[in-house]
Amino acid sequence: MGERPVHDLIVELAERLGPDEFTARCVALLQGEPREDHLDVLPWLTGHDWSDGEPVRDPASWKDHWLRTWGARGLLHVWDDRATDAVVAGLGDEDWRPAEMCLKVAAAHDVAGTGDGAAALADHPLPRVRAASARALAVVGDTEHLEVVSGLLDDPDESVRRAAARAIERLRSRLDLG
Incomplete structure (x- = not known):
């Protein structure tokens, strides 16, 4: 190749x-x-x-x-x-790598039905998975996922907090929540 x-x-x-x-x-x-x-x-x-x-x-x-x-x-x-x-x-997936890649797919393609699975990964032990969860929820999340993303604003990892802040902005705009 x-x-x-x-x-x-x-x-x-x-x-x-x-x-x-x-x-x-x-x-x-x-x-x-x-x-x-x-x-x-x-x-x-x-x-x-x-x-x-x-x-x-x-x-x-x-x-x-x-x-x-x-x-x-x-x-x-x-x-x-x-x-x-x-x-x-x-x-x-039982392993974080396929799950994280599926979060990326969900975010990139607005994959229907991925909101709850993305929300479930918001408390994953790895910061990169939590950040990917926030990015996916910005695209596929609904009003019930806003609380999950808001909870990531207090995450110990700065990259997760940044991803959550951007996700909240996008969710509010996309869902017309003002």
């Missing part, structure tokens, strides 16, 4: 596969299908060399949560509404 940006690789993969197959493959990865079933698309979704013997093929070196994350990242760059249910479910 060389030194090409992953975004470019993902867009090219989507063009090669077509929207139906691309979305199906990303969803399958996000839902936890085995890496062996997707070796043909993983170089495009990751930018890594997936040849025999490469560390990325070893589940002990590259845990399965990376596959779910890469599936979600594909959807971040090339969105299709048919992936909505998988992204909503991905917000509840």
